[in-house]
Amino acid sequence: MLDIAGELARWADEGREFAVATVVAVGGSAPRGPGAALAVDSEGTVVGSVSGGCVEGAVYDLCLQALQDGGTVLERFGYSDEDAFAVGLTCGGVIDVMVTPVGARAPVREVFRSALSAAASGGPLALARVVRGPAELLGGALLVHPGGSYEGSYGGSAELDRTVAAEAGAMLDAGRTGTLALAEDGTHCPGGLTLLVEANVPPPRMIVFGAIDFAQALVRVGKFLGYHVTVCDARPVFATRARFPEADDLVVDWPHRYLRRTGTDGRTVLCVLTHDAKFDIPLLEQALRLPVAFVGAMGSRRTHADRDRKLREAGLGDEELARLRSPIGLDIGARTPEETALSIAAEIVAARRGGTGVPLTGSATPIHRDGRRDDHRDGAEAA
Known part of the structure; x- marks a missing residue:
């Protein structure tokens, strides 16, 4: 909702x-x-x-x-x-x-109104609604805020409200939308309860390092996919609003220094397009040690081999280096900046959703996967 x-x-x-x-x-x-x-x-x-x-x-x-x-x-x-x-x-x-x-006298109206208002303004919240259980609880809603406070009640025990608020709060912290099953002994309801918990969280971040023409195209695709897109480059002549009108943030700083001070989480995507060792190596040395969703770097296979050697010399091991998507993007024969951006975006979506990247024609892979890895009010992604 x-x-x-x-x-x-x-x-x-x-x-x-x-x-x-x-x-x-x-x-x-x-x-x-x-x-x-x-x-x-x-x-x-x-x-x-x-x-x-x-x-x-x-x-x-x-x-x-x-x-x-x-x-x-x-x-x-x-x-x-x-x-x-x-x-x-x-x-x-x-x-x-x-x-x-x-309706005007619906029990959930005020809870819905508060939740919708907060979600429309981008505020973090979780809305937990009963989808299986006693008829009198079906559709009942609880609005959970960061920190554990909540609005509404299922009309049962205060213990049930507190239990749901704690469980839904944990899903909110993870930015996860999905179902929550509570056993009978935790709800005092025969057979227990199943709730749908919708988490509204800020959009995930995409940080593009390197203010080049490929980055201009990637910013547009990133915005289309629903990311909050930041462009970072140490060269002020390139990192300009005229060149990146659609970026949410423009940062003029050395990439590794900016990455050290900015916030990232398990949904953050890092795209390194500088393909210049003096920027890449200190940046990737940090990036591959962060619990982010995706780290990719542009460059030829020769550049990748040289980059791999230098990162090993910097102390990174096999497990950390295995996280690096390099050369970045799926093989679709891309040439232009726009095609390359599409290639990169396709790999990001495949990594996020557990896709294979192979053509669906003639393939036995499912079109839609039940194990959606990260539902964040996704924008326009499709299988």
Whole structure:
């Protein structure tokens, strides 16, 4: 639901009544993951998507019905063997969709409104909603803030609220959206509870070192993928706003010095395009020791061999050097800066999602993987 927070926050501020359908579980080849949402207001206006088109019409009708009935419903959509054109996912997957009405007197309205407002402004939060359990708890929501404070209640015991807040807070710290199963002894609910926890966190960082023409193209692709993009170069004549109008940050500093003082985490992507040893070696010596998602460096195979030797002399071992993607990018025959940026972006997505990089044609690899490595309100990535 947080993927359409901007529009829904406006609806809530305007006092509109609406129903929101959220993907709470997927199986097989499904086009969108948990947290994807579609909402319909009382006038029939629709925003968002749960399946890329496969079941949107049926979900739209469910939302209108929920607005009339005032109850939360859970519906499963899957492939129909008898009629591939029946309501269902003709790609062969299964999705569970929860439809929650947010009327003027809906118990979750204020929690939703706070969550949507915070998410629309980019604030970190986790929204934990019951998707399996007693009927009276279905759709109930808890808004969890960094540090452990929370808003709302499931209407049960305070112990349950505290337990969910602690578990959802841990998922927020990891920037992870997914399901959370709580056993019966921790919830006092027969059979336990399953919750969907949607984490809203700042976009992951992409730091591009080297203000060259290839970097200009990579910045555009990075922004398209939803990254907060920083360009760093020690040469002020190249690191200019005129050359990088789409970059979020421009830094004039020696790359290794900037990397030492800036913040990174397990989602950060580092792209080293300088291919100049005086910049590369001290930078990569630090980068390969950081717990970041991706470290790649541009250069020929000869440059890579020389770089590998110098990094070993600097004290890096096999395990650290195995993390280096060099030469950076997938082999797509790229020549131009734009093609090279696409090649680099493809390798970043493959590393993040566990992809192979091989053509899907003639391949037995799944198109959509259940083990999504990092769901961060992804922008426009597709398999």
